[in-house]
Amino acid sequence: MNILIHPTYFPNLAHFVAIAQAEEVTFEMDDNYQKQTYRNRTYIYGANGKLQLSIPIIHSQKERQKYRDLKIYNAENWQAIHWKSLETAYRTSPFFEFYEDDIQPLFTQKADYLLDFNMSCLNVVLDSLQLNLNSSKTDIFQKKTEGKTDFRHLANARKEQVYNFDTYTQVFGNKHGFINNLSILDLLFNEGPNALNYLEAQKLSL
Template sequence: MIPLLSSFYFGSVEHYRLLARHDRVIIDIGEHYERQSYRTRTSIVGPNGTNDLIVQIERRSGEKMPMHSVGLSYAESWPQQHLHAIRSAYGQTPWFIHYIDEIEAVLLKKYDRLVDLNMATIALGLKWLGLTSMPFVSTHYVEGDEYRITEAGCGPVDPSAPLDERKPLLDIRSTLHPKKPLPPALSPIRPYPQVFADRHAFVPRMSVIDLVCNCGPDAKRIIRSHGA
C-alpha cells in the first residue's frame, strides 16, 4: 500500500516511520487546509512539558483553501520564537550542535507558501534519518482508493492501466492528527531517551527534531526498528 499523507511541518516521528518503511509515499497538497493539524505545527518537549510550534499563515475569512495556495504570514516573529523554543529544549543535548544550523537556515528563510516551507523541513528530516526517497507530491486532491505512480509523476488510476501499476492507498490524511488517537495502521513507538524524561516521563508523538536532538545518529536505527 502507498501511504497518503497531508503536508506537514517538520513532521512527527510517526511520519518518518512511514517514510522509512515505504518506498513510495504521497503528500496531497490539493486538499483543503485544516486548522490545528500537522500542516502548521510540530511538537517538542521543553522544560515545562510539551510545546507546540505553530506556523502563522495568511488567512482568508470564510474561504476554504487548497493547501498549495496557503500563504505564510511573517507579521509575527514565529520563526524566531520556534528557534528560541528549540534552543531552550535541546541546547544542552550533545547532538543539538549538529542540527541547529540547518534548522535555523530553514526557519529564517522566507517562503511564500506553507507547502514550500513544509517540504524544506521534510527534506531536513529525511537527510537526518538517512532516508533517500522524497515523497511524491500531488497538486490535485486525491480521490479513490488506488493511485498510479510512474517515472513521469503520479495521478489517479486510469481504468485501462495495467494492474501491476495500480497501488492501493493507505489514506491517513485525516487520521494522523495531533488531536486524534494514533491510527490503527501505526503501532506506538517504544520510548527513546528524552532530555526531560526525569520531569515528564516519555512523551510520544513528538517532532523529528525531538528524536534527532535526543538520539543523534542512533535516530536512524530507531526510526527503522520501530517501523509501522
C-alpha cells in the same frame, strides 16, 4: 508499501515511521487546508513538558482554501520564537550541535507559503536522517486512493490515536517522563544517527 501522506510542520514520529518504512511515498499537495491539524503545528519537549509550536497563517475569506495557496503571517517574528524554543529545549541534547547548521537557516530565511516551507523542513530532516526517499506529489485531490495506503489521517491533531513507540532518552525525561510521538526533531536531537534505525523498528497501526 506505497503510502499517501500530508507534508506537515516537522512531522511527528508517527508520520516518520510511516515514511521510513514505505517503499514509495506520495505527498498530498492538492487538498483543502483544514484547521486543528499538524499542517502548521508541531510539538517538542520543553522544560515544562509538551510544548506546541504553531506557524501563524493568513486565513482567506473564502470558505475553502487550498493548502498550497495558504500564506504564512510573517508580521509576527514566529521564526525567531520557534528557533529560540528549540535552542532552549535541545541545546543540551547529544546531537543538537550536530544538526544545528542545517536546521537553523529554515528560521532565518523568509517563508511565504506554508506548504513550501513544510516541504523545505521535510527535506532537511530527510537529509539529516540520510533517508533516500522514492517520492512523488499529487496533481489532483482524490478522496479514495488505489494502490496506496492512506496515511493522510495522521495530519489530524483532533483525532490522534495513542502510540506506544519505544522509549528513548529525552532531555527533560527525568522531570516529566517519556513523551511519545513528538516532532521528529526530538528524536533527531536525542538519538542522532540512530534515529533512522529507531523509526524502522517501530510499529504503526493503520
